[in-house]
Amino acid sequence: MKLLRYGEIGAEKTGMLDAEGNVRDLSAHLPDLSGAALATLDELRGIDPAQLPLVAAPGRVGACLSSVPNFFCVGLNYALHAKESGLDAPSEPVLFSKATSALSGPFDPVIIPRGSEKTDWEVELGVVIGREAHYVSEETALEHVAGYCTVNDVSERAYQIERLGQWIKGKSAPSFAPIGPWLVTADDVPDPQALDVSLALNGETVQSSNTSDMIFSVREIVSYMSQFMKLQPGDIIATGTPAGVGMGMSPQRFLRPGDVMEVTVAGLGSQRQEAVAAE
Template identity: 75%
Template sequence: MKLLRFGPAGQEKPGMLDGDGQVRDLSAHVTDFAGASVSLEALEALRAIDPASLPLVAEPGRIGSCLASVPNFFCIGLNYAKHAAETGSEPPKEPILFSKASSALSGPYDPVVIPRNSVKSDWEVELGVVIGKTASYVSEAEALSHVAGYCVINDMSEREFQIEKGGQWIKGKSAPTFGPTGPWLVTADEVPDPQALKLSLDLNGETVQDSDTSDMIFGVAEIISYMSQFMMLQPGDIIATGTPSGVGMGMKPQRFLKPGDVMEVRVEGLGEQRQETVAAS
């Protein structure tokens, strides 16, 4: 299934894409997509619904984030071999874990707001993983059975805030609109191998990131298993699994976003995003 949320910000309704790519309204069956409503059990109930029986939404309008909110917005750093190399970093021996503020979550086509005092705002196409079943001390072999689905994430980053101001990375990752997510939550049954997906990002029509998830240092199953040794993952948690090479910080000379730039972000089978950057008011 491909699930989505449509409508004005704060008034989104839950929907499903039918076999023809048309939006069907799921409001009669689920209030929204977040937490327990994206558990494996909840998704199984939705799977039993015939899309043709649902109201057709001829003009869905704005598409929101595929999740209304997240209990936790986790991220993995330096998780592509070529990206670690472009930043001059040694490949990590264990996954680097950090978080984004959940308030960074935004729609896939909403404007990205460059924060006040930002001089190094950067882009990062990533594969997002949504947890569908509580995971605590799970093995790598069991890990993927805890996944509800996958989505596109642009893990926006302000490099000066992240790296040069000390402390934890979360400061450079958490500005409002720094977490475009969606357009769809694609259920796990439609993604047989999360380590075989192409992903790319175009900036103003120029492809700057072009890779696939086989370049990950730590795959999705390893990430989930590893994280579950230290914390309990719960339905609705989202994990941004790292970005490939081609970020602005790694360019020579470095290149960062300015108002009016346009990013087009895609992961194979999971849809495409488009954001224009605007200055903070």
């Protein structure tokens, strides 16, 4: 299933894509696509999308989850990205968080924060937790995954690296977490380690890789994280970005107002964001 939320900010409805890619109104069966609702996904599988009301003009597509308890990220999870960052490949997953107030729709503008000169892009595979995971094994880790989504882990590098404290400061500005357009349920993603990921900036491909190149797989990440915390339904894990970010270019290249990012994970849908200056 491909599930989504459509409508203006704060008034989104829940939808499902049919076989032709049309949006169907799912709100009578699922009023809110949130973490708690992920427990009902099995009930939705019996619904024929063709029997749902057709949404002729869905308009804006919102973040594919209405509320996210925690937004976790894995750093340096592609070897070439670690190299372009001037760091050794990690021996275990590097974990950090984004504020959930950074969530935005996949086609909403990315707002460059006031004073920022180093706002950067990162295409990532997003993992959506479907049921609690605590002390789970690698063998059973994927049983706790509800689905997957495309993520752009937008980052302000000066705030992240040059200021004191944790990376979260450079990861959490409003609009720095576009997710979607769809939440694709796990049964429609037979192998999360076989997905092409790419990002084009102003029409030029700057990131192009495959999740098979991840240092730590989805099952390893979920199992590892569950040893330190209890993952909750609706938690999102952004699993790392490949080489090609602006920070790694020579000379470095960062977002300026008017720049356009097109962000794709195969089978999970594409995003498009224009960078705009904060008011």
